[in-house]
Amino acid sequence: MKRAVVTGSASGIGAATVAALRAGGFTVFGIDRASADCNVDLGTEAGRSEAIAAATAFAEGELHALVPCAGLSGLPDRPGSVLASVNYFGTIALVEGLRPVLAAAEESSVVLISSNSTMIQPKVPMDVVEACLAGDEEGARAAADAATSMASYPATKVALAWWAREHAVTEEWIGAGIRVNAIAPGMIETALVAEGRSDATIAPLLDLLPIPRGRSGEPDDIALFVAFLCGPGGRNFVGSFVTIDGGTEALLRARDWPKPW
Ligand code: NAD
Secondary structure (H helix, E strand, O other), rough: OEEEEEEEOOOHHHHHHHHHHHHOEEEEEEOOOOOOOOHHHHHHHHHHHHHEEEEEEEEOOOOOOEEEEOOOOOOOOOOOOHHHHHHHHHHHHHHHHHHHHHHOOOOEEEEEEEEOOHHHHOOOHHHHHHHHHOOOOOHHHHHHHHHHHHHHHHHHHHHHHHHHHHOOOOOHHHHHOOOOOOOOOEEEEOHHHHHHHOOOOOHHHHOOOOOOOOOOOOOOHHHHHHHHHHHHHOOOOOOOOEEOOOOOOHHHHOOOOOOOO
16 A cells, blocks of 8 residues: 655645545545644644654555645745744654655655745845754744745745755665655645735735746646656656746746756
8 A cells, every 4th residue: 555644735735635646546644734634733843743653653664655735825924933834844844754654665755845936036035044954943933034934935945945955865865765856836726825815915926927828827737746756657756846837937047947067
């Protein structure tokens, strides 16, 4: 039996990923604040520990896929520290905490949910990125509060992408048969975007986003690719960072990468 764990499973991309993995033959365990198999706050150490224990028990020794989708966007009245703790530390704690059961499976896959904001939003506060990657949660929370959650959102997602690329290629991860990759969705119609649309500051910015495809994405536009990455088609993806955004990033950054060496 193939087993998968998905966080943020109750809504949006996470819920669609649960469905896509089930359709691909996985038995899936969901983690979220509510309406999941394990209901916890991943912004807290207690919630992370409870989630790791419950997911480890579910795995019964071997976990084949982990897709940590739980995340929050930046909003004017939301502190940046919450994003640092949920988007970055809540994700990496689960990935590291479940490494033993991922390594026990012959092959396994971890897909981190980054964002195209990492490449198209200006003035990313790099002190937030650096504190995240240094594992300094208190430092990251302080820097993110100072920067605001709207500026810190892409910082948490840059940190996830770089964590994925740096760790994916090591003995601890691919050496143990665990394929780590990150994806960068563009605007996807979920509760997270609806929250932004109902905010007077964020709504006009969302309308300015150029999308060559002519429309924002649906959760399945991401989930079906995540399920592909977790299946046999994803076997040679290691440390990849894949943009799935209807063309926004290519429109704005066409010649920035590939970056010749
Ligand atoms: P969503 O709001 O529909 O789903 C996010 C889920 O995360 C919710 O079910 C929520 O309850 C859960 N969550 C939030 N905080 C939590 C916490 N402290 N503990 C446990 N669970 C928590 O949003 P979505 O758009 O599906 O977002 C999924 C992921 O995709 C997020 O990481 C988001 O940053 C990322 N993303 C979304 C978009 C987009 O446009 N929707 C674009 C790029 C990246």
